[in-house]
Structures are given as C-alpha cells and as structure tokens.
Amino acid sequence: MTQPSPDNSPFRSQAVVGLQWGDEGKGKAVDVIAPRHDAVVRYNGGANAGHSVVVGGERFALHLMPSGILTPGVKAVIGNGVVVDPIQILAERDGLEAKGVDCSGLVVSDRAHVVMPQHKAEDGIREALLARGVGEQSGGEPGRLGEIGTTRRGIGPAYAEKVNRGLAVRVGDLLRPGTLVERVALGCELRNAMFRDVGVDVEPLDAHAIAAALIEAGDRLKPCITDTVYLLHEMLAAGKSLLFEGANATLLDVDHGTYPYVTSSSCSVLGIGPGTGVPASRVGSVLGVMKAYTTRVGAGPMPTELDSPVAEHIREVGREYGTTTGRPRRVGWLDLVAAKYSAMVNGATGLCLTMVDVLAGLDEILVCTAYEMDGERTERFLPDAESLERVRPVFESMPGYGGDVGSAERRTDLPANAQAFIERIESFVGVPVEIISVGPEREKTILS
Numbered sequence: 104m105t106q107p108s109p110d111n112s113p114f115r116s117q118a119v120v121g122l123q124w125g126d127e128g129k130g131k132a133v134d135v136i137a138p139r140h141d142a143v144v145r146y147n148g149g150a151n152a153g154h155s156v157v158v159g160g161e162r163f164a165l166h167l168m169p170s171g172i173l174t175p176g177v178k179a180v181i182g183n184g185v186v187v188d189p190i191q192i193l194a195e196r197d198g199l200e201a202k203g204v205d206c207s208g209l210v211v212s213d214r215a216h217v218v219m220p221q222h223k224a225e226d227g228i229r230e231a232l233l234a235r236g237v238g239e240q241s242g243g244e245p246g247r248l249g250e251i252g253t254t255r256r257g258i259g260p261a262y263a264e265k266v267n268r269g270l271a272v273r274v275g276d277l278l279r280p281g282t283l284v285e286r287v288a289l290g291c292e293l294r295n296a297m298f299r300d301v302g303v304d305v306e307p308l309d310a311h312a313i314a315a316a317l318i319e320a321g322d323r324l325k326p327c328i329t330d331t332v333y334l335l336h337e338m339l340a341a342g343k344s345l346l347f348e349g350a351n352a353t354l355l356d357v358d359h360g361t362y363p364y365v366t367s368s369s370c371s372v373l374g375i376g377p378g379t380g381v382p383a384s385r386v387g388s389v390l391g392v393m394k395a396y397t398t399r400v401g402a403g404p405m406p407t408e409l410d411s412p413v414a415e416h417i418r419e420v421g422r423e424y425g426t427t428t429g430r431p432r433r434v435g436w437l438d439l440v441a442a443k444y445s446a447m448v449n450g451a452t453g454l455c456l457t458m459v460d461v462l463a464g465l466d467e468i469l470v471c472t473a474y475e476m477d478g479e480r481t482e483r484f485l486p487d488a489e490s491l492e493r494v495r496p497v498f499e500s501m502p503g504y505g506g507d508v509g510s511a512e513r514r515t516d517l518p519a520n521a522q523a524f525i526e527r528i529e530s531f532v533g534v535p536v537e538i539i540s541v542g543p544e545r546e547k548t549i550l551s
C-alpha cells in the first residue's frame with residue numbers, strides 16, 4: 104500500500120462516511136488516509152460508534168476517540184456536534200496510552216454536549232417502555248411498538264437535552280461547577296420522577312455523585328478543551344487539511360435514515376457544518392464506505408437480510424459482532440439501491456469497499472438492484488421504515504470468487520470475478536471504487 108503524492112489544493116479536506124447501517128469499516132478507512140491530513144475531526148454521534156482498527160497485529164476498539172489518534176502527528180478533534188461522555192473518553196485515552204499510543208493530539212470542543220448517567224438511564228427505560236407497549240388497559244397492544252435497539256449509551260436523551268436547552272451541560276460547563284451542579288440536580292429530579300411515574304423499578308439517580316464525577320472528569324480533560332471552531336478555521340487558513348470522520352452511518356441519519364430506527368444525529372456529510380462550524384464548501388471530496396454485503400444492529404427494516412447458512416458464514420468470517428455492544432449483527436446481501444441513495448445524499452466522490460475477502464469462497468453472490476412494492480418495481484430507496492418494511496428485494500446473481508483475495512496488492516491481482524463484482528458496484532452507484540479492503544489489517548488495503 105503506497106500513499107499517493109500529496110494534494111496541495113486548498114480544498115483537499117475530505118470526509119469519510121458510512122453508506123449503510125454502520126460498521127462499514129470507516130475506522131480502518133480513516134486510519135489508512137489519516138496520514139494525508141493534519142487533523143481527524145468527529146462531528147456527530149457519541150460512544151455509540153464502534154470503530155475497530157488493527158495496527159501492528161493489535162486491535163483497537165474506539166468509540167468516542169477519533170480514529171486518527173492512531174496516526175502520530177495528526178490532531179484528533181471532537182467537534183461541537185458530538186455528544187461526549189467524559190468518563191468514557193478518559194477511559195479510552197487511558198487504555199490507548201497504556202498501549203503506548205500518544206494521545207497528546209486530542210482536542211475536545213467546549214461546546215460539545217455532555218452525556219450523563221441520567222441520559223443512559225433514560226435511554227434504557229425508553230427502550231423498556233417501547234418493548235412493553237402501553238398495555239391493554241390503555242387501549243394499546245402490548246409490545247406493538249417494539250424497541251429501537253439502541254446502544255443504551257444515552258445518545259438520544261443527550262441530543263434531546265441539547266435541543267431542550269435548560270438542563271443541558273456542555274463540555275465547557277465541566278469547568279464551571281456552579282451551574283453544572285444545579286443542572287445535574289434538576290436533570291436527575293426530573294428523571295427520578297419520570298421513572299417512578301411510569302412504574303419502572305430502578306435505583307434513583309444520585310445527583311451529588313454524578314456531579315462530583317463530572318467535575319473530576321472535567322479537571323482531567325481541561326487541557327484538551329478548547330474552541331474547536333476557531334482551531335479548525337485557523338488550521339484551514341494555515342493551509343492544513345482536515346479529515347471529517349462520520350460516526351454511525353447514512354441509513355442511521357436522523358433525517359435521511361430509516362426513521363425511527365435511526366440514531367439521533369446527522370451522520371451524513373450534511374452534519375459536518377453544524378457539527379464543526381466548518382462549511383460544507385470546504386470539504387473537497389467525500390469517501391463513502393460500504394461493505395461488500397450489508398449488516399445492521401438493532402431493529403428496523405433491512406430488505407436483503409439473510410437467515411441462512413450464508414449469513415452464518417459471513418457473520419463468522421467477517422466477525423460480525425457489535426464493537427460497542429457485542430450483539431451479533433444482522434447480515435444480508437449487498438443492497439445497491441440503498442448504497443446508491445446514500446452516495447447521492449452525501450455527494451460521494453469515491454467509494455471504499457470493505458470486507459471483500461469475507462465473501463471469498465461463496466459459489467454465488469447476490470446484489471440487490473431494485474425493490475418491488477405492491478407489484479411495482481422501483482430503484483428508489485424508501486427511507487421511511489414502514490414503507491421499507493414492505494419491499495421485496497430484486498436480486499442480480501453474480502458468480503462467486505475464491506482464491507487468495509487477502510494477499511492482493513493491486514486491483515488487478517484480485518480474481519476476475521471479484522473485479523467484475525467491483526465493476527458492477529461502480530456502474531450501479533455511479534461512483535468509482537478508490538479503496539478496497541481485503542482484511543482487517545492496515546496493510547490489507549488496495550488503493551486504486
């Protein structure tokens with residue numbers, strides 16, 4: 104894997120986003136291209152993300168930490184659009200430092216919102232309520248709504264708190280204990296009353312202990328906390344280049360994903376402006392990351408989902424278990440209708456195709472190129488969950504490939520059928536494949 108020569112254009116800042124339902128391998132893509140940039144910037148999500156990167160035979164699971172932390176000399180910036188669990192980010196930093204990773208490049212926006220224990224508790228209780236339903240006595244059908252399947256990291260309640268304003272705590276507030284203590288106390292009072300009223304049996308939240316832990320975490324984080332909007336603009340003015348790392352993925356985007364089975368942030372490139380203060384016009388190119396098949400964790404429609412030995416094969420070979428929750432991921436064939444929609448929403452200029460090695464050895468590979476709904480055929484994605492639930496995938500069959508995919512160094516080293524598979528993806532989505540990943544390690548990457 105040789106890096107291309109540096110691009111000196113003033114618009115060489117780049118974005119990396121997931122085109123499916125997450126876990127596409129964005130962490131690895133960021134890790135591979137981070138050396139071309141001066142900072143890696145997270146703009147959305149929180150510790151719900153799970154990016155795994157293998158460097159020097161060692162696997163690093165990152166949740167809040169930008170994947171660029173593993174590239175020496177590159178700043179790792181957590182922008183204002185991220186929801187930060189300060190205890191979690193410190194734990195990740197400690198873990199990385201214990202493995203010898205230099206984390207001095209970490210910078211956290213003073214305007215990023217803080218995820219607190221009351222948010223995590225509320226996340227779990229909302230899920231339990233959805234699973235339980237309103238019950239027959241209220242005229243409802245028990246369990247009809249069903250849970251979203253969140254990671255229970257408090258993401259939704261923290262973003263709701265941000266929009267509700269009064270009781271929210273921002274990272275900068277961790278350094279101002281006066282207001283923090285009051286907001287935490289009221290936030291806990293509100294949740295404790297709510298939990299009692301809906302009849303859930305949980306330990307009441309201890310506002311004192313929560314505030315004390317947050318103040319202590321703020322003290323440790325203090326040297327990293329800054330106004331990242333000015334920092335990023337100063338870097339751009341100095342001719343530096345930024346890599347925006349999208350967390351979660353486009354089909355989980357709160358506006359453009361399969362609502363309501365989505366996360367609570369703008370995961371597509373459209374979230375970069377509000378989440379960093381850097382306008383979209385400064386992003387020169389967009390790398391859309393997609394797997395050679397589809398996976399999903401949590402509930403919600405997935406038209407190409409498989410329930411067969413092929414799914415088991417892919418899950419085992421691809422280690423398809425959640426990095427954040429350990430849940431087995433749902434597995435299906437590649438949905439090109441969905442990928443094309445996501446590429447459109449993001450204005451993807453290039454694709455990074457991952458897990459190409461995982462399909463090796465299958466006799467036949469299916470790709471979904473249209474949907475059928477109510478007897479009509481369509482090539483449009485339907486981001487509304489109830490509509491998408493009703494479609495049937497229309498598949499195209501392609502011959503499988505075997506051979507030693509993992510040791511290919513150039514695209515032309517891949518078996519002919521694998522090359523044809525990649526060409527079909529490019530022709531359908533209308534975007535060139537620029538990076539092919541043929542194994543979890545940094546070196547198992549083809550830059551084409």
Ligand code: IMP
Pocket residue numbers: 124125126151152153251252253254255256257258259350351352355364365366367400401402
């Ligand atoms: P939340 O973000 O924890 O609220 O979860 C909402 C939905 O998004 C659930 O289905 C999660 O499994 C899914 N989700 C959130 N983050 C990721 C991710 O990074 N990868 C895959 N799925 C995710």
